Amino acid sequence: MADTETQREAVLAAIDAVAERLSAEKSYLTDLDSAIGDADHGANMSRGFGAVAEKTDELDGDIDDVVKTVGTTLISEVGGASGPLYGGSIMFASQELEGGITAETSVAFAEAYLDKVQDRGDAQIGSKTMVDALTPAVHTFKKSIEQDDLPPLTALAKAVDAAERGVNFTVPLKAKKGRASYLDWRSVGHQDPGATSTLFIMEELLDVASEHLEGETDVDATSPEAVEREAE
Amino acid sequence: MADTETQREAVLAAIDAVAERLSAEKSYLTDLDSAIGDADHGANMSRGFGAVAEKTDELDGDIDDVVKTVGTTLISEVGGASGPLYGGSIMFASQELEGGITAETSVAFAEAYLDKVQDRGDAQIGSKTMVDALTPAVHTFKKSIEQDDLPPLTALAKAVDAAERGVNFTVPLKAKKGRASYLDWRSVGHQDPGATSTLFIMEELLDVASEHLEGETDVDATSPEAVEREAE
Amino acid sequence: MVGLVVVSHSAKAAEGICDVAAEMGSAEAEIVAAGGDEDGSIGTSAPRIQDAIEQARDDDGVVVLVDLGSAVMNTELAIEMLEAEDDDVRIADAPILEGTLNAAVNAAGSKATLESVVEAAEDAREYRKLN
Amino acid sequence: MVGLVVVSHSAKAAEGICDVAAEMGSAEAEIVAAGGDEDGSIGTSAPRIQDAIEQARDDDGVVVLVDLGSAVMNTELAIEMLEAEDDDVRIADAPILEGTLNAAVNAAGSKATLESVVEAAEDAREYRKLN
Ligand SMILES: Nc1ncnc2c1ncn2[C@@H]1O[C@H](COP(=O)(O)OP(=O)(O)O)[C@@H](O)[C@H]1O
């Protein structure tokens, strides 16, 4: 386990990286949402994480408090469904990080986050929501750590790959939850915005983790999925 | 049948009398509506007939056109349920007066008016609406003219008495139509505003008719119901 | 395209419902608010509804969403007062906000018909909000 | 008295619905609008809803009426974030305008309870507008 200062630095760096990425993807996410929603997911997410990033100097206290503040800030700043889903779930799951960030607490955080998203939104796998990216990612992360004893960074890289498959999987599905479900058959053939932003956030987490966690090599080149994707 | 000029004068006088009466009863009607509705029936009715009364110099053309304009003006000016019910039904029934006002066309007008109110509002007798005043009034009027060969003024006086019984009948009923129906059991024990305004209008029509129709004595003293009521 | 008219006793409610519906991927649909009485206070007005229907109307007809009883009566009266044939104007028996959203989404679809829009609006009666 | 909160994606719709409900002989009832997101545009906001619940709340509890899915999620979150015990705050599974009217009328009655108000709101699902 990295020391607390390193962890805090990593978390703050992750916030900045996510905020920057979502701002860069703002119009892409909005385009996705305009096809099957109300064209605001890009604005919602970049406004939300932008507000968090502006608070980074206020973010002291323990790691779990910092992460909790990320959640409450998103709750206040994001008007759409993603506000309670991202913000509420981060707020709830933050308590798993009371002891700091370890492989174990990361798994607990991921599981609590997924539970809360499912509980709040009542979406199943295949409902064409962020749950489709999140579920395989969390399952893969947990299995990689707990069953396969893989190093956290490798586990996270596998999780990112799983999320990406989940995002692709949303395309051919008919939406059963959220605004897109109003479109019924017309939602088929479009990629879910919330699943996509979930992937983007995970990609940034992986990036920042790679830079901040010691004792791991760069997984981009060595994880089996990265290799596979390279070969495609 | 009175000549057209007398008829027009009678109609204009009736408009003024009704407007004045409803303005005088404004707060009473509003009190009734505040118990089981939204406290605007007095305002609705006096605004509506007030607007008609202000138009009396524009009201030329045949009797049926004059009456039709009464209806369309009420439609424009009365915001509540009574707008389409009073205004729409007067507009519709006005065509029965194409040949001017006779005992026959008055019955036809009254029947058409009742039909339209029932059709528009889907209220039955006992739904605690204006229909409870209107139905016995129209039935009595028709029977008095067609079966009993009573003079029109006597028939109208009997109709007014029937309407009054209808108004009293609304008190113990539970409302099944209109806003009052939202109150369910709490509507029991209150007098229906629309039935009451129906009675007031009919009382004014009787008054004006008594003054303008020749060959009839003052019915207030001679109709059996008036005598009965006197005795109470 | 099938037009929509939203008849509420409140002008604000009618406009707000139109705003929410306009976000549902159906900015193209013609959704006209007809709320409040002649002078904008709580009530409904047949002439206002008539104007709104005429504004929302094109070749495919109009579906009207209503709130309380007198909104229905004034809408029926407005339809009777229309100059042209009125068999392309239908009142949906649906909750006003939920029905308008469903109808707006349906109307924006390429296969929309007057019937499908009415049906979509009325399907909103079955819509459950809690799990 | 049981309080009411109206959560719509549109601030205008929420206010308009409260206006119509206030006319239903229930001017005494506490009916609070919580529409729109933080800056008043289309959306919902858990903190705004939380404030509205706190404002509408007295001894007899609060019933919340909602429009779309994310209104439900933000209301649930708002309820979780309340300081005090939250078992006197209930979300009605009802059409928002029709449910609010029914609930407002019921809440104004002397026999009203949290249960009766929720039930009145949910009864609005059965309300038919056409004959
Ligand atoms: N009930 C739900 N469960 C899980 N995810 C949901 C649910 N409803 C919506 N979402 C997610 O939220 C995304 C849309 O978020 P956003 O556009 O910010 O909110 P809104 O739909 O309120 O405008 C969807 O793409 C979907 O992934």
Ligand SMILES: Nc1ncnc2c1ncn2[C@@H]1O[C@H](COP(=O)(O)OP(=O)(O)O)[C@@H](O)[C@H]1O
């Ligand atoms: N469906 C209906 N059929 C017949 N009469 C009705 C109906 N609905 C309401 N009314 C009458 O209208 C009266 C209320 O009129 P008013 O207060 O002017 O309208 P609103 O109820 O819209 O405020 C009621 O007292 C009742 O007599």
Ligand SMILES: [Mg+2]
């Ligand atoms: Mg959206």
Ligand SMILES: [Mg+2]
């Ligand atoms: Mg949105």
Ligand SMILES: [Mg+2]
């Ligand atoms: Mg009234």
Ligand SMILES: [Mg+2]
């Ligand atoms: Mg009224």
